[in-house]
Amino acid sequence: MEILANAPVEPVGTVTYATADGLLGSVWLLVAIPLVSAAILLLLGRRADRWGHWLGVASVGVAFLLGLTYFFQLRGLENRSVELSLWEFIAVGDLRVDFGLLFDPLAAVFVLLITGVGFLIHLYAVEYMAHDPGRRRFFGYFNLFVAAMLLLVLGNNYVMLYFGWEGVGLASYLLISFWYERPSAATAGKKAFLMNRVGDAGLVIGIFIMFATLGTTQYDEVFTGVGSLTATTVLLLGLLLLLGAAGKSGQFPLQAWLPDAMEGPTPVSALIHAATMVTAGVYLIARSNPIFSANSTLQLVVVSVGALTLLLGAVIGMAKDDIKRVLAWSTVSQIGYMFLGVGLGGAAYALAIVHLLAHGFFKANMFLGAGSVMHGMRDQVDIRRFGGLAKYMKITWLTFMAGWLAIIGLPPFSGFFSKEPIIVAAFERDDWTAWLFGTAALLGAGLTAFYMTRLFVLTFHGRPRWTEDIDHPHESPKLMTIPLVLLAVGSVAAGALLVGPVPTWLEATAGLGGPEPAHEAVLSHLAITILSILVTVIGAGLAWFLFRGGTATEPQPAGVLVTAARKNLYTDAVNEAVFEKPGIFLTRALVYLDNRGIDGLVNALAAGVGGGSGRLRRLQTGFVRSYATSILAGALLVVAAFLAVEAGWLV
Known part of the structure; x- marks a missing residue:
């Protein structure tokens, strides 16, 4: 790909937005409601302990209902x-x-995902955090997280996006290190915060x-003006x-930072890894698509990062034994x-957004x-010490099975309809x-099927390998299983229901209604589909064959x-050698320079x-004879000086 330093890029056309009026004029409530709820929970303190968690759940539920109302209102508009x-926020x-x-089609689908899936996670957290003394504080941070994410996707310029971006970073730090008395949780929160600061x-x-x-930083003005920039600037x-x-x-x-974020409570992991924080980067690129579409080299870099990361996450996920860390690396992938x-x-x-929505449900x-x-x-959390749980936790087993079949991409589950079109593309x-990135995507599908099947089989099937303190595993309360059932329904049906309407819906968002490629794929669509299903079946079948009887409970030579x-x-x-140790x-060195150099001077x-001053102070004895001697010595020095001048010794 050649970089043309001074050639203008292709213009993206004029981007215009209508003025929100009527019911849509109250779209600010989407951000305000969870934000006010967070303020109440955090400021009232222990006085809100008995009912604060329900306020947190209700605020996100109301935001979801409002988002749904605004969505249908938007459907009826021409623009x-x-x-x-x-x-006016800044005038300098x-x-x-x-x-x-x-509020446009892209923002609308993100609002529904954040508040819809977020509501179910909030509801689940009521029971999950029931015995935690900090539950009210937890829901305050949870609401703050949702409010910041909503501001991020609803802002009409990059500065507002950045405010939401930083709010998400702050809230994620508070949630990941929620159990801050644990050194591992405190370290994970700092790691997430610092690595996000780089981005x-x-x-x-x-x-x-x-x-x-x-x-300008306004979306419409930036996107309209991209055509006036040089390719190097873009x-x-x-x-x-x-x-x-x-x-x-x-x-x-x-x-x-992402796998270490598992140190937070499990609802935090679900919210960060499914519906909110990790999707922010995808939103940023999708929102900025007129910029990325204006430079083929830039698109190549994005594709390369995606292909490399999906393989990296899959390979690492195959070797993990912590149930949450396996899921975390699957999120990376x-x-x-x-x-x-x-x-x-x-x-x-639009295909990427469809996969983002489907992923929100099954993850x-x-x-x-x-x-x-x-x-x-x-x-x-060690899957080597699970096994046989399907008999004792049938609802969890069935709902997790729906998510497993969805993420590995077997038809007719949602992952097939959302991931397979990306492989074709x-x-x-x-x-x-086309061969490089297509093969990487196919290989990633096979690896995903392998490590997710390993996770599923070792957790729910085979002989029990429990630790001695576990006598009889039990199913979770209804307040935890009801969200699981609803999300399982989405895991099964979301892909098939969204793959058609969502791309059409997103055409009204600037740049997202791009044309189909003018050339054919190097393989037919049918051939790619067959290959995708084949590598998935092979990966899943191999994992089932290897782990159906369980696995060793201790680390083995590898x-x-x-x-x-x-x-x-x-x-x-590498990060430690290249960044951490040189940084330390x-x-x-700077501390030494400061202590011995600047402070030393x-x-x-x-x-x-x-x-x-101490030595001069010794001359002040307080005795008259000492002062008289000093006066005499001074007088003699003056007389001697005069005599030296008269004699010509001093000129």
Whole structure:
């Protein structure tokens, strides 16, 4: 791909939004309701302990009902992109930033996902956190997280998006390190916060470039003005936005924080990994599609990041034994598929959003299912110490099975309808990279089928391998199983129901209604579908054959690849060697320079003045004879000086 430094990119046309009025004029309530609820829960303190959790659930439920109402209201409009400007937020020189919201088809589907799946996770958390003394504080952070995510997807400019972006980062830190008395949880929260700061720096510098080159950060004005930028500027801007997206969505090279986020309570894992935080990066690229579609090199970079990450997450997930960490690495891999989709551009943008929506159902289902297993197994997370749970936890088993069949992509479950079109789109690239990225997507499907089947079989089938403190596993209460059942229904049906209407619905969003590729795929659609199902069946069948009888309960010697996968393919070691250790060395060197150099100079000057003053003070004895001697000595020196001058000794 050639980078043309000075050639203008293809214009994306004029982007315009209608003014929100009527019922849509109250779209700000979507953000305000959970935000006010969070403030009440956090400010009232223990006075809200008895009822605060229900307020948290109700606020998200009301937001979902409002979002559904606004969705149907938007369907009836000719221009399905409405903008609400609340007030002028920043007015400095030529910079004008509105505190405004944009409700369009893309924002609408994200609102429904965040509030709909979020409501079920909130409901589940009522029972899951029932015995935790910090439950009210937990729901305050939960509501804050939802409010920030809604602001992120509803803002009408990049500054408002950034406010929501930082709010999500803050709330995720509070939730991941919720059990801060555990050193591992505190460390995981700091790791997530710091690694996200790297991506956030890229995003904010990108916003600076927008203002420097286009004089605005409003979506419509930025997208309309992209055609006036050079290809190099578009490439730089897109790479900075991609860095921000990779940080928030846990994509290479900023993926290390995501699995460690499992230290938080299981509902946090479900909310972060299914419906909210990890989808923010996909939203950013989809929203900024006129920028990414304007430079083929930029699209190639996005596709490469997605393909590499989906394979990296799948390989590492195969070697993990912690039920939540297996699901976490599967999230890294599945978000990689979404990045692959948005990087392919054109009609594939909408396919990535379909997979994002389907993933929200089956991944939330499996994370909450993992929490249900932990609830019945005294918080055990090692799948090597499970087995035979299908007999004791039938609802959890059946609902988790729906999520398992969905994520591996077997028809007629949702993952087949959402992931298989992305694989087809990868094979439709117009050069040799069609084979590269298409094969990567197919290989990822086979690996996903293997490690997710391993997880399912070792957890629910085979002989029991429980620890001695577990006598009789039990099913979770109804308040936990009802959300599982509803999410299982979505895991089965969401893909088939969404794959047709969603792309059509998204055509009203600027740039998302891209054309179908003008060239044929290197393989026929039927051949790709057969290959996709074949590698899935092979991967699942192999895992079932290997693990149907259980597995060793202690770590076993392994080959080079498995050892590397257990160590996260040494990505943490690379980060430690390249960034952490040099950073620690630099910090210590600066501390030494500060202590011995800057502070040393100041301290030496102070010591010199203090020492000199102490020595001069000895001359002040208080005796008259000492002062008379001093006067005589001074007089003699003056007379001697006069005599020396008269004699010509001093000129």
